[in-house]
Amino acid sequence: MSQQQREAVDRMLRDLPPTPDDLPMAERRAGYDAFMARTVPSGVTVGPTVLGGRPALSIVPDDVPAGPAVILYLHGGAFVMGSPDGYAGFTAQLARRAGARTVSLDYRLAPEHPFPAAVDDCLAAYRELLDRRVPAERIVVAGDSAGGNLALVTLLGAREAGLPLPAAAAVLSPLTDFTGGGASVRTKADADPVFDADFLVPVRAAYLGDHDPRAPFASPYFARLDGLPPLLIQVGSNEVMLDDAVRFAGRAGAAAVDVTLEIVGQVPHVFPMHYEVMEEADAGLTRAARFLSRHLGR
DSSP, rough: OHHHHHHHHHHHHHHHOOOOTTOOOHHHHHHHHHOOOOOOOTTTEEEEEEEETEEEEEEEEEESSOOOOOOOOOOOOOTTSOOOTTTHHHEEEEEEEHHHHHEEOEEEEEEEETTTTTHHHHHHHHHHHHHHOOGGGGEEEEEETTHHHHHHHHHHHHHHHHOOOOOOEEEEEEEOOTTSSSTTHHTTTOSSSOOOOOTTHHHHHHHHHTTTOOOOOOOOSSOTTTEEEEEEEEEEEEEETHHHHHHHHHHHHHHTTTTTEEEETTTTTTGGGGTTTTTHHHHHHHHHHHHHHHHOOE
C-alpha cells in the first residue's frame, strides 16, 4: 500500500495544471492556499492573534499542558505565497501531535516585500515571545521549504543579536542555498514532481532581487553554524532540494550542532504535508512533532 500511496501522490502533483504566467499574484496565492488546505482536527482551537507586529494564528490543542511552551511555525510558499490560514489544518495537526501551543506567523511576502522583510518579521516574532517572558528553552521553531529557510535564519539572527536561542528547530525540505550549488538540483529534476532544475530562478528574482545569494541570512548554508540548538531536518529522496538538506546537515554536524537528518525514500517536497494519504508522511509528521515536544520538555 505504501508504494501505491507514494505513486498516487506523485501522479497528483505531476497532474496539477501549470500556473499561467500572467495570473495575478492574488489569484496565485488564493490557489496555493486552497491546495494546501487541510481539515483542522477536532480538539484544536484556532484563532487570530498578533506577534511581532504581524498577524498570526494561535493554534491551541484543547488538552495542552499548562505552561508557556510554544512552537513558532513559519509556512512555506517560495517566499511569495502561503499563509497561516492556508496552513491551519497542517499546523493544527502538528500542534496536536506535539501537545503544544503553536503560533503560525503571517510574515511579509515578496515581491511586494522582498528580502530581508520576512527575515525581520520572523526575528521580531521571536523577540516578542521572549519579551512576553516565554523562556527560550520553552520555544521551538519549525517551518517548511521557504519557511524552513526562515526558521534556520531566525536561529542565526537570534544568535547574532545576542538573544538566547530556542530549544530546537524542525525544518521540512528547507531551502538553504540560493546558488543552487547542490548536485540534486540537476540529478533529481526528473524525479521531483514539484520543481524542475530552474525553479530557483524566479524565486531568487522575486525574493532576493540584487542581494547576494550567498548572504548568510538568505542562504543559511553559507552561514557560521556553531552554537545552534538541536535540529531535525526532513527531506524526500526525490527532491531537487535534497542536497539543500544534506549539505546543510553536513556543515551543521561539522560545527558540532546536534543535527538529525531524515531522508525518506521516493517521497516529494515537504512530504509530511501529505499525512492524510501517505503512511510515510503521517509517520514523518509524528516524528517531527515528537522531536519538538521532547525539546519543549513535554
